[in-house]
Each structure stands twice: as structure tokens, then as C-alpha cells.
Amino acid sequence: MPLQNRVTPTGEIIATPHRGLFVGNRGIIHDPGTKTLLRKRWSTPMWLTCVLEFRGRRREVMVRRSWTELFFLDEATALAAGHRPCFFCRRADANRFRASWEQGNGATSVRAGEIDRVLHRERLDHGRKRLHPLPRPLAELPDGAMVQQGADSYLIAQGRALLWSPAGYRAAEMTDDNTMLLTPPSTLRALAAGYRPVLHPSAGK
Secondary structure (H helix, E strand, O other), X not given: OOOEEEEOOOOOEEEOOOOXXXXXXXXXXXXXXXXXXXXXXXXXXXXXXXXXXXXOEOOOOOOOOOOOOEEEOOHHHHHHXXXXXXXXXXXXXXXXXXXXXXXXXXXXXXXXXXXXXXXXXXXXXXXXXXXXXXXXXXXXXXXXXXXXXXXXXXXXXXXXXXXXXXXXXXXXXXXXXXXXXXXXXHHHHHHHOOOOOOOOHHHHO
């Protein structure tokens, strides 16, 4: 049976056999004895997105009292859930993200902890995923943005809306009506300023 360690764009953690392109963490939120999640879904405001392998190191999932390995379909999914690039294993990407975040949000010399504090306010509403009003029409959102309509999550790529699933994306029709922004607003402004997240191959089909 697959472990409950796959993050959706809404930040929910589900069990699915489908693999993802990135791993990340929110601190220690599992019991290594049973390899199951605790009731809490984060233990730190530092929510990271990491590479699957770094300098030949590979981790066995949920076996230690260490950070809980969570997986994402792609980077757009991780950003929508409220994560950011890791400055340790993805330093170049993290620096690009910070530069775009500063440009988009009118800030300078921002430290990672400051970004984390902003993201923590933007991603949560009394412990649940915070949804935001659309700041502009869907067709004008930057590539990599994600939105929610009803129970469904969508990626915006090249002006198209693509329906998210644990296995990948597929083309879909949607309108601006009753659509909310999933990607935290400060991250959306980083995307608009030029940061380009890694997308699942199905987004290009």
C-alpha cells in the first residue's frame, strides 16, 4: 500500500501510487514505527521543496525520527501548496526564486525566514488551506500559477487551464466564475516577475 505522503495543490497529504518530481518537508509529522502521519500537518513554517536525490544521498521514507518526506507531482504543485525551493539542495533555484520574489513583492535583501513567514500567513486559514481572490483573469495569470474551482485544481500554462491529478495534467475548460487562487499571492508575484517552476511533462501535451 502506498504511504500517505503525496501533497496536492491544496496542501492536503494523500496516499497514491503515482510518483512525483520533487520531495520536500514541513518538519517531523510522522510516526516512524508505523510510517503514518501524525494529526498535525506541519511542525515548522519552513516548508521546502527539494530534489529527489542530492550528492548521491537517498533517504528511506518515514523510517527515522527526522523530517517527513513529502512528494509533489511538480514544482507548481509544491508552490501552490505553499512550499518554496530549498536553499541547501536547490541553491541556484532558491536564489532565482528569492530574486523574483523580491522583484515581484518590492523587497530587497530578503532572508529565507522572512519569505517563510509571509508564506505561512498566505497558505493557511485557521489550519486549512487559504484561498485567495483572483488578482487578474485566468488568461493573464503567469505560467505555473494554480487555481481552484469547486473540488478541482488547475494549472495555468501558456494561457491554458490544465486539470491537476496525482498522475499529471490534462486539458480542461473552465471560466473565471467561482475560481479562487491557490498559489500564495507573494509566490504568484514571483512567477509574474519571471520565476519559472519545473512542470510535469504532461503540462506540455
